[in-house]
Amino acid sequence: MHLALPPAQLLSLADKHGLPLFVYDGGTITRQIESLRSALDVPALEIHYACKALNTIGIVKHIHNHGCGIDTVSPGEIVIALQAGVPASEISFTPSGVLTEEYAFAISKGVHVHVDQFHVLDWLDIHYPGLEITLRFNPAIQAGGHSKLQVGSDGSKFGIMSHQVDAIKEKTRSLSLRITGVHMHLGSDIGDSGSFDQAYEYLLTIARQWADTIQRIDLGGGFKIPYHPQDHSIDMPAFGHKISQRFRRFCEEIGRPLTMVVEPGKYLVSAAGYLLMEVSAIRDGGSIPMAFVSSGFNHFLRPMNYGAYHHLINLSNPEGDVHHYDIVGYLCETDNFASNRPIHEIRRGDILCLMNAGAYGYTMASNYNTRPRPAEVLIADDGRTQLIRRAESFADIMQTDLGYVADGLSSPVDPKAG
Numbered sequence: 346m347h348l349a350l351p352p353a354q355l356l357s358l359a360d361k362h363g364l365p366l367f368v369y370d371g372g373t374i375t376r377q378i379e380s381l382r383s384a385l386d387v388p389a390l391e392i393h394y395a396c397k398a399l400n401t402i403g404i405v406k407h408i409h410n411h412g413c414g415i416d417t418v419s420p421g422e423i424v425i426a427l428q429a430g431v432p433a434s435e436i437s438f439t440p441s442g443v444l445t446e447e448y449a450f451a452i453s454k455g456v457h458v459h460v461d462q463f464h465v466l467d468w469l470d471i472h473y474p475g476l477e478i479t480l481r482f483n484p485a486i487q488a489g490g491h492s493k494l495q496v497g498s499d500g501s502k503f504g505i506m507s508h509q510v511d512a513i514k515e516k517t518r519s520l521s522l523r524i525t526g527v528h529m530h531l532g533s534d535i536g537d538s539g540s541f542d543q544a545y546e547y548l549l550t551i552a553r554q555w556a557d558t559i560q561r562i563d564l565g566g567g568f569k570i571p572y573h574p575q576d577h578s579i580d581m582p583a584f585g586h587k588i589s590q591r592f593r594r595f596c597e598e599i600g601r602p603l604t605m606v607v608e609p610g611k612y613l614v615s616a617a618g619y620l621l622m623e624v625s626a627i628r629d630g631g632s633i634p635m636a637f638v639s640s641g642f643n644h645f646l647r648p649m650n651y652g653a654y655h656h657l658i659n660l661s662n663p664e665g666d667v668h669h670y671d672i673v674g675y676l677c678e679t680d681n682f683a684s685n686r687p688i689h690e691i692r693r694g695d696i697l698c699l700m701n702a703g704a705y706g707y708t709m710a711s712n713y714n715t716r717p718r719p720a721e722v723l724i725a726d727d728g729r730t731q732l733i734r735r736a737e738s739f740a741d742i743m744q745t746d747l748g749y750v751a752d753g754l755s756s757p758v759d760p761k762a763g
């Protein structure tokens with residue numbers, strides 16, 4: 346597990362922008378896009394970055410500049426993609442169980458929508474007759490790095506279930522909507538290409554049912570990247586070769602070239618991100634020393650939410666002796682980044698770097714314990730450093746709190762404080 350950026354550069358960014366700080370290496374994102382593109386050899390390919398992983402406008406722009414479209418799940422993400430300059434024709438909308446108003450918003454912007462519920466089809470047919478849509482299916486296969494990430498399994502809330510396929514076929518026959526795409530997303534953190542094979546085969550079987558109108562087959566995302574030094578990544582060249590061959594055969598069978606769509610999130614941005622945090626305290630006296638950092642699961646949730654391993658490096662004491670530490674955050678509840686972790690000696694004031702902080706870091710951050718969220722810096726392909734988001738202030742957090750107004754008293758909260 347290595348840093349793509351020199352430690353001295355990370356330390357100087359920490360010095361300049363303050364801590365905690367997210368730093369993203371654009372070069373790593375670019376290489377990941379290229380590795381995916383060169384592995385997928387099909388008549389037409391669209392990479393739709395699942396921007397829920399990291400949707401700061403500077404990042405979305407960077408990814409779009411490298412030829413990717415954007416997959417979104419909310420009106421907010423659609424607005425971000427549009428503001429980043431992505432044309433509506435390159436944005437897809439794959440929500441889950443949302444109000445029909447959200448579909449109306451997406452359609453009003455010209456964004457292609459993915460649908461997996463019967464009532465939405467009826468509603469779309471009434472309001473947007475003839476609309477081209479994609480249907481999302483559930484392949485009923487259990488795969489993913491954690492039970493919470495296995496969203497293509499039977500009984501998950503996503504996609505049209507296998508026993509509903511005939512009914513949906515029947516229904517779409519009676520509607521004016523045009524089914525131009527089929528979609529699935531198996532889950533996240535999947536390294537075993539066998540599960541993908543099985544799921545994609547299932548989707549192709551389904552696609553045959555709409556062979557006359559289908560233009561695109563969207564395979565979702567979920568491609569594994571290594572989190573642990575001993576972990577592996579999906580073997581992208583071998584995996585890509587296999588699925589491309591299968592896809593081309595399918596196009597021959599249908600008699601026309603179709604577009605393959607993939608929706609990676611983690612694969613593009615995870616390894617590009619670093620979260621830099623300052624050590625605020627060391628507590629000795631327990632079975633092993635405990636290092637406190639001035640951050641917590643409010644800034645990075647994955648270890649607490651999924652028990653995820655994230656590699657940590659002591660940037661400011663790389664030559665120190667290695668000891669074992671519990672590394673904990675500053676929130677007022679259990680807040681562990683790592684337990685019993687070997688790392689170069691940690692002293693108060695040291696700067697730790699948490700790796701793989703690009704995906705589902707900032708986008709899952711919160712203001713818990715009334716803590717502002719950090720700034721974000723992007724290092725572009727040419728090495729230029731750009732602050733793409735400033736740190737929040739206390740005033741930002743308090744902006745929506747109108748205070749308690751009683752007896753004509755105005756707000757007791759001064760949002761400008763801090």
Ligand code: LLP
Binds near residue numbers: 395609
């Ligand atoms: N497409 C759809 C429809 C999705 O729901 C997702 C992720 C993706 C693509 C991208 O999946 P990826 O390539 O990033 O694995 N917060 C979790 C991950 C949740 C993924 C949700 N859906 C985590 O931190 O691991």
